[in-house]
Amino acid sequence: MANFLSIFTMRNLFVLSLALNLSLIMRVFYEGEKHGPHELSAQKADSRLEKEAHATQRTLVSLSSSGQDDGEKLINLDHGDPTMYESYWQQMGEKTTVVIPGWQSMSYFSDVKNPCWFLEPEFAKQVVRLHNLVGNAVTEGRQIVVGTGSSQLFLAALYALAPKDASEPISVVSAAPFYSSYPSMTDYLKSGLYKWAGDALSFDKEGPYIELVTSPNNPDGFVRHPMVNRTGGILVHDLAYYWPQYTPISSAADHDLTLFTVSKATGHAGTRIGWALVKDPEVAKKMVKFIELSTIGVSRDSQLRAARILEVMTNSSQNPGRAESGESFFKISYHLMAERWQLLREAVNRSRFFSLPDFQQGFCQFLNQVSQPQPAFAWLKCEDDGVEDCESLLRGHKILTRGGRSFGVGPKYVRVSMLDRDHNFNLFLKRLALIQT
Amino acid sequence: MANFLSIFTMRNLFVLSLALNLSLIMRVFYEGEKHGPHELSAQKADSRLEKEAHATQRTLVSLSSSGQDDGEKLINLDHGDPTMYESYWQQMGEKTTVVIPGWQSMSYFSDVKNPCWFLEPEFAKQVVRLHNLVGNAVTEGRQIVVGTGSSQLFLAALYALAPKDASEPISVVSAAPFYSSYPSMTDYLKSGLYKWAGDALSFDKEGPYIELVTSPNNPDGFVRHPMVNRTGGILVHDLAYYWPQYTPISSAADHDLTLFTVSKATGHAGTRIGWALVKDPEVAKKMVKFIELSTIGVSRDSQLRAARILEVMTNSSQNPGRAESGESFFKISYHLMAERWQLLREAVNRSRFFSLPDFQQGFCQFLNQVSQPQPAFAWLKCEDDGVEDCESLLRGHKILTRGGRSFGVGPKYVRVSMLDRDHNFNLFLKRLALIQT
Known part of the structure; x- marks a missing residue:
């Protein structure tokens, strides 16, 4: 108290x-x-x-x-x-009001020069600016991949990280209690590339695996680290809740593949925008391919809206209380x-x-x-x-x-x-x- | 000439x-x-x-x-x-300018009473109005399922129509020349539910199958009907190009499962919005489940924008040339x-x-x-x-x-x-x- x-x-x-x-x-x-x-x-x-x-x-x-x-x-x-x-x-x-004229953003392409060709430059800019302000993630040397919420990016990460020519699907694990949608999202298409293998704490199968590290954790809120008791795991860090309102920001996350989502950061769940920070350009490329095949990119309207919201959010914390930036x-x-x-x-x-x-x-x-x-x-x-x-x-x-x-x-x-x-x-x-x- | x-x-x-x-x-x-x-x-x-x-x-x-x-x-x-x-x-x-204030459409839910809970009522209304005007599809007795472009709906349809407990994946076919993305979209996750089986004209495998009927066809523009020479196929009609600028509208399509997309109807590809008209409520329910699992719904901002564009498009054809409706x-x-x-x-x-x-x-x-x-x-x-x-x-x-x-x-x-x-x-x-x- x-x-x-x-x-x-x-x-x-x-x-x-x-x-x-x-x-x-x-x-x-x-x-x-x-x-x-x-x-x-x-x-x-x-x-x-x-x-x-x-x-x-x-x-x-x-x-x-x-x-x-x-x-x-x-x-x-x-x-x-x-x-x-x-x-x-x-x-x-x-x-935070956005105004989108009828002839804007009609093309599939946001930025043909970016490996993530459907990423709006303004959205990418505001993501970097926000992380720099909050200090919750390293953005330098990362490819930003935008997704239709972080759910799509989670699936894109599984696709990108799973070996394409393996004799059996790679195991996907997370320590219980884990996010309730992980098992069904991993298994609903009965993919031959990846398969849900349950609680990371009891996982003892030989061979490669993907471990999902959600920190702070959904559902229990604890800070998490990898839990499988051996090396060789491929890690996906879901940091949807690593924002100051939910948990102390102890340092800038510096992982290979990190997921964030607008819905938990700003509250705009209906906008369906998430982003991944990806170290290996080849992994990022495969994630982009996944999004191409599943939805041919990500709504440009929503990215523009999200960019505006992130911009205002950053401004409000940089210059709190000023009339032009708000509280x-x-x-x-x-x-x-x-x-x-x-x-x-x-x-x-x-x-x-x-x-x-x-x-x-x-x-x-x-x-x-x-x-x-x-x-x-x-x-x-x-x-x-x-x-x-x-x-x-x-x-x-x-x-x-x-x-x-x-x-x-x-x-x-x-x-x-x-x-x-x-x-x-x-x-x-x-x-x-x-x-x- | x-x-x-x-x-x-x-x-x-x-x-x-x-x-x-x-x-x-x-x-x-x-x-x-x-x-x-x-x-x-x-x-x-x-x-x-x-x-x-x-x-x-x-x-x-x-x-x-x-x-x-x-x-x-x-x-x-x-x-x-x-x-x-x-x-x-x-x-x-x-x-067609849309104005979206910062606090609008924040919830995941568009309409909790609709089986497709992420469908914006205004978008659904404009889809029906447009089809009624153009006469290219029957909407009565159909569940509208909105998707992140018709690509997502195509995948949702495969998921919904494939038997869940079959010993092998159901065959997916389309007559050549077929849309170039069908094979890779069907197979990229190596799903155990469905599998690309090539040209419908040479398909002769026993058992159930899904046939994709694209009409007018992408790439060649011809009007298409089912091509597999036997009954028992499950049909998905991709009518992305069944609009008056591309082909004569001969009658209102009246199929079990029909796909449309804003990108080819109005030109707004960057908005990533498509819709399906689905006769069987159980199939529609499974398609909704697919979209829940893959992207937790569809951008509400984009649906609102698409609704406005469809509305203006319909108005323009109902009252052509009037100052308020345009050409x-x-x-x-x-x-x-x-x-x-x-x-x-x-x-x-x-x-x-x-x-x-x-x-x-x-x-x-x-x-x-x-x-x-x-x-x-x-x-x-x-x-x-x-x-x-x-x-x-x-x-x-x-x-x-x-x-x-x-x-x-x-x-x-x-x-x-x-x-x-x-x-x-x-x-x-x-x-x-x-x-x-």
Whole structure:
């Protein structure tokens, strides 16, 4: 709690009362703005203080407004749909609006001189700029490969890394609990190139293998390193959640093949854009070939939109609080996640039913302070001996989550999205409290 | 030639001289507009006559401006990059401009009530409206599945139609010459579900099979029907080119599974949006599953853009010439294709080196007139006995095409894109003429 409070400055507290008074008016604005971007500039709040207080304000508004629980609505926290971030981008107003005329970006080709010919130069530029600012990945000496979300890049990586002339498919492993889609994504086409081989910790087959290292890990949020107890593995690092709002940025990742996605970085899941940083040009070339064969490139419209969003995000952290750049995305998001984790931990600590992972705090090079891991998912465990299936228990209370079995572990665990809109997150807390009493 | 001229009215001829005078000014405008959509409304030409003369004007401007052939530039007509259409959409000005605010379409979900949960309702609505207008496909009783281009939908269809528990992969066939990417798209992952089995005409293996019916066909432009000489085949109809500018619309296609793509209909290849019309809800469900596993849905930004473009395209044909709807997309495009084919046939007829397919004219229900097939690709044959490899011959003249071997036939054939920008198309004609003399 002390650590949580330390991230709020006196300034935050000073503007709190103002923010509370403004909150209702702002809510009305947001509802009205949803379909009228052009009206936004006239309406948008231009007070810097007002924006800076946003993180603090939201908690209190949420707690009061979430009083109405009709008890019937199913809360879907099964997917990691990052709608929590909508609020921030509403506040940023027209800065991130893209305008695409009908004759723009019609050709298949974004950049014929780039080995990744469907990569928009502006998107590549903003990716490099963002990594340089945040310090979470080395971009020098890397080919950027853009994909239709990082799912497509994961499949492209398997295709690129699997030997083409092997007598049997290469094994693909990841330490349990692993991302629930890895097994089905690897096996759905019954490929002769690669095959899911389960938990990296129990993997002992001879020969080459591909190990997926997700860090921080989905579902449990822990920092991960390769787990197979021998050398010779080909590594794919999925760093979708290696951003300051979720985990301390300890150093710039410097791996052979690293995946990122816009959806978890900025919240724009519907845009379907991810990127890979690839050291070996031959591997990058094969990934490009995969994307050619599966979708003939990646939507140029979405890349242009993503480029704009990354640009604004970087600007906001470089010059926080200036009228032209807005409030720092990462600081606001860090505060929001800190709040939510604080509230969830309080609720869980009051009960004998559930537990949450304990994380080591660490120094975040980007925030320049000690920070706590506060993952995009809560990896909740039912501690009660009488409950075998935590997913069913929660479903009975109209909370949809994803059970441990999907992640290669037991049904005592569930994964819960921490990125839903305020209202749903608060309903989740309320219903969790009911189970405990 | 008589048929070609008959599509021009006296009105076209009347405005021709005006159009020619304006053309240079308009070109200067377009160059200036490329990066400044907001300036467009003030600058855009509002004369209806001027627009109506566009098709005629373009030929003459092109013929004069294409006089400069530096002789060194490689013309890439290997891909079917539909940049020819940029001009039309420039003329349509702001009508097709999309504005996407930063907080819009952030969720993964477009429509949770639709089995295809990532389908934007507005896109689905415009697809139905367009088919109803053109009369090229039955949409009633079909599930629309949106894809990242029709390539993804082709793969989704294979996944959905292949039996999951068969002892060997199902055979996938298409009559030669077939689309050059079918074999590699089918086999690149060495799937245990499906396998490329070559030319449908020589296919005689027992058991189930999937036949790809591309009509009009890529590369040769002919109308196609299933070719395997027995029943029991599962059919996938690829109707990417079944639009009035390419072929007479004889009736509304009424198949089990039909693929379309925005890139060939409107020219927006960079947007990566295709759609399938699927009769069996279970097949549609499996296609949705495929897209979930490969890319977790389809870019919502691109669907919104595509919806706007289809809407404007339909409006333009419903109310041609009205200021608010613009000149008919299909009529303008039909004229353009007619011109290009006319010029190409003239060039080919003058030579002893090449030949082109002869097509049967037919009645087009949409244009309400007899019309000629005028495919998006020219399927050129080297008739000279001394030339074995037509692709190499043309490459020697700095014309990149795709040789017959890629399409399952001999190297005497090449496929040439007819959809490039005016300048390149005219360079192509000039260089072709040089080979003949």
